[in-house]
Amino acid sequence: IFGEGISSPLYQKIVKEKGLGTEVSVYHNSGELSGYFQITVTLKDVKKIEETEKEVLKTLDEVLQKPLDNNLFLAAQKMYAKEFIDSMKRIGGFGGICDRLNAYYHYLGEPDKFQWDLDRYLKATPETTQKAAKKFLERPYGILIVEPMGDLKPMEEKVDRTKMPEGKKEIEFSFKNLENFKLSNGINVYYYNYEKIPESILLCSFSAGSVYDDGLDGISNILSQMLLRGSKDKSGEEIEKELKKLGAELDSYSTSDNLNIKLSILQENFDDGLKILKEIIEAPAFKVEELENLRNEVLARLIRQKDSLPSIATFGILKNLYKEHPYNHHWLGEIEKIKNLKIEDIKKFYNSFVNPALLNLIYIGPLKVEELKSKLEIFEKWKKEKPTFKLVAKPENLKEMEVIFIDKPKSAQSLITVSFLSPSPQDINYPAFQIGNHLFGGYFLSRLNMKLREEKGFTYGARSSILPLKFGGYWNFRVPVDSRFTKEALKEILNEIKAIYGEKPIEKEEFEKAKNNLIMGLPSRFESPDNLLSSIETIATFGLPLNYLNEFPEKLKNVKLEEVQNVMDKYFKEGKFLILIVGDKEKIFEEILKEFNFKKINFCDPFGNPLKD
Incomplete structure (x- = not known):
C-alpha cells in the first residue's frame, strides 16, 4: 500500500x-x-x-x-x-x-x-x-547511504573440489501442441493451454524493438513505458489501481527486436484486464509531464550503467560489433538522444509501429482455444493502415579481429569479453553450435570455466552464450577477473580458442557430457508459464514451426561430434572476433600491449563510443 x-x-x-x-x-x-x-x-x-x-x-x-x-x-x-x-x-x-x-x-x-x-x-x-x-x-530506524564504489579489493577464494557430480539417466519430456490463428484484422495469435494455476498471461509483442529506433536511440523503450502512464480516459495511477483490484500486473519493455506489453492476471478477472490492455494500446494519453518523468528515470538508469562492468561491456559490444547496423545501440538508448526526444517523436513512432499488422499475441493459461477466440474479438475493431518502414538488412561480420579497451579507473576487477556474429535459430547448424557453445563455455564443466576457474583460479565463473536476434545475433563469452590476472586470463582464453580447432579438438567424452547436460536442462527452462512465454516469443519472432519446442530436443540428440567440430572450426578459425576489455587502464593496459601482438587497440567511452587516439 x-x-x-x-x-x-x-x-x-x-x-x-x-x-x-x-x-x-x-x-x-x-x-x-x-x-x-x-x-x-x-x-x-x-x-x-x-x-x-x-x-x-x-x-x-x-x-x-x-x-x-x-x-x-x-x-x-x-x-x-x-x-x-x-x-x-x-x-x-x-x-x-x-x-x-x-x-x-x-x-x-x-x-x-x-x-x-x-x-x-x-x-x-x-x-x-x-x-x-x-x-x-513507529520504532527507531537506521539509515544507510550508498554512494558510488571506491577502490575495492577482492577477497581471495580457494575452492577444493575433489568429486565430480554423477550424471543422471536420460529423461523424456514433451510439450503440448502450440496452436496459431489470426484475427480478422491480421493480428497473429499463439495459444498454449496451461491449467496448473488459475492465471492467464497475454503478451502483446510488436515488431517494434530498438532495431527500429532509426537514430532516436531509446525511443522504443520510452514508448513501451509511456503506454502504462495513462490513456485518454485514465491516468497511469488510475490504471494501476484498477489492475491491483483485479489481481493483475501489466509490464512493458523493449528488446532489440520487440516492444512487449505483458498482462498477467487472475483468471476470474481476465475480461476486465483485457479491456484495460486494449485501452492503453489503442488510446494512450502521451502526456508531456509523463515523458519528462520517464526521461529522468531513463537518464538516471543510463548514468548508473557506467558503474557496472557487465553493462559497460554490453554497450561496447553492440556499438562495435554491429557498427552501422541498427542493432548498434542498447535498448535504453543514448543520453543525448534521450534528452532531445520530443512528444511528437513518440507519437510518430507509435503511429508507425503499434499496429495490428506487427502484433503477435501470445496466450498461456486455462482458457480453451474457442473461449480465447471469443474474448479476443474486442481487438478485431482495431484497424490501421499497413505500416511502411525501412527494411533491416543482415549485419555484416567484422573483416578482421578488433580489440577494444574501455577504461574503468580504480576498478579492482577487469571484464574480458569475446564476441562474433553467430548462426540464428533457423540455421541448420544451430543445434550443433548450441552444443559447441555449451562444451566450450556454456556450463560449469565447460573448457573455459574449468581452465579459468578450477585450474587457474582467476575467476568465480566464466560463461559463454548465444544471443539470437531476428536479423543476426551474436555469440558472447565474458569473464570477470582480478585486475592482476587480466593478461594471464586473456592469454588462456586465446589459447583455448586456438586449441578447439587445432591441437585439442573436441573429445567424445566432453561432447557427450555437454550434449546430455544441455538436453537434461531443457525441462527446467520450460517449467513455468514465464519460461514458456519466452520460448514462444522466440518462435513468433523468428517464424519458427509450431512444433519447434517438441522437435528441438530430438535435434540435439541427433547431433554428431563431427558436426559440432565442423561448426566450431568454421566460426573460431575465421578469427573475426571483437575482443573487449573493461578495466583500469593504469593497472593493466601496458602489460596487455606488451604481451599481445594486436594490430591495434581502440579506446571507447563507457557507452562504446570511440575515443580519439
Whole structure:
C-alpha cells in the first residue's frame, strides 16, 4: 500500500510531487527471530538526503495515522493473492513450491500449509493491518547511504573440489501442441493451454524493438513505458489501481527486436484486464509531464550503467560489433538522444509501429482455444493502415579481429569479453553450435570455466552464450577477473580458442557430457508459464514451426561430434572476433600491449563510443 507502484503514496510524494528521487521501493523481509522493513529511494541529488528522509517519514506517518483507504487495501490484498499464485508456477527457486514446503515444515512442523498461509492474508482487514503497521513502523530506524564504489579489493577464494557430480539417466519430456490463428484484422495469435494455476498471461509483442529506433536511440523503450502512464480516459495511477483490484500486473519493455506489453492476471478477472490492455494500446494519453518523468528515470538508469562492468561491456559490444547496423545501440538508448526526444517523436513512432499488422499475441493459461477466440474479438475493431518502414538488412561480420579497451579507473576487477556474429535459430547448424557453445563455455564443466576457474583460479565463473536476434545475433563469452590476472586470463582464453580447432579438438567424452547436460536442462527452462512465454516469443519472432519446442530436443540428440567440430572450426578459425576489455587502464593496459601482438587497440567511452587516439 505504501510504496509499490506509481500510484503509491511514497512514489507520488517523492518522485512526482517533490522530484527528490527517480525510483522508490518498499520491502519487508520476515525472519524467525526478527524481520526488517526497508524503504529505498534512488536520489536525484545526493545533497538532498536529509530533505528526502524527512519527506519519506512524513509520508509514512500520514499513512499510519489516517484510516487506510479500503480500495487501496483490497487492491493490495488481491495483488498478494496473485503473487502467491505466481510463486506456485516454479518448482524450485526462492519462493517456489519446494522452498515453501521446506519453510512450512521448518517453522510450522507441517509442509502442507499453502492454503492456511494464503487465507491468513485474505482474512486481514484495514484495521488489523494498520494496527500492525503502527506497532512496528513507529520504532527507531537506521539509515544507510550508498554512494558510488571506491577502490575495492577482492577477497581471495580457494575452492577444493575433489568429486565430480554423477550424471543422471536420460529423461523424456514433451510439450503440448502450440496452436496459431489470426484475427480478422491480421493480428497473429499463439495459444498454449496451461491449467496448473488459475492465471492467464497475454503478451502483446510488436515488431517494434530498438532495431527500429532509426537514430532516436531509446525511443522504443520510452514508448513501451509511456503506454502504462495513462490513456485518454485514465491516468497511469488510475490504471494501476484498477489492475491491483483485479489481481493483475501489466509490464512493458523493449528488446532489440520487440516492444512487449505483458498482462498477467487472475483468471476470474481476465475480461476486465483485457479491456484495460486494449485501452492503453489503442488510446494512450502521451502526456508531456509523463515523458519528462520517464526521461529522468531513463537518464538516471543510463548514468548508473557506467558503474557496472557487465553493462559497460554490453554497450561496447553492440556499438562495435554491429557498427552501422541498427542493432548498434542498447535498448535504453543514448543520453543525448534521450534528452532531445520530443512528444511528437513518440507519437510518430507509435503511429508507425503499434499496429495490428506487427502484433503477435501470445496466450498461456486455462482458457480453451474457442473461449480465447471469443474474448479476443474486442481487438478485431482495431484497424490501421499497413505500416511502411525501412527494411533491416543482415549485419555484416567484422573483416578482421578488433580489440577494444574501455577504461574503468580504480576498478579492482577487469571484464574480458569475446564476441562474433553467430548462426540464428533457423540455421541448420544451430543445434550443433548450441552444443559447441555449451562444451566450450556454456556450463560449469565447460573448457573455459574449468581452465579459468578450477585450474587457474582467476575467476568465480566464466560463461559463454548465444544471443539470437531476428536479423543476426551474436555469440558472447565474458569473464570477470582480478585486475592482476587480466593478461594471464586473456592469454588462456586465446589459447583455448586456438586449441578447439587445432591441437585439442573436441573429445567424445566432453561432447557427450555437454550434449546430455544441455538436453537434461531443457525441462527446467520450460517449467513455468514465464519460461514458456519466452520460448514462444522466440518462435513468433523468428517464424519458427509450431512444433519447434517438441522437435528441438530430438535435434540435439541427433547431433554428431563431427558436426559440432565442423561448426566450431568454421566460426573460431575465421578469427573475426571483437575482443573487449573493461578495466583500469593504469593497472593493466601496458602489460596487455606488451604481451599481445594486436594490430591495434581502440579506446571507447563507457557507452562504446570511440575515443580519439
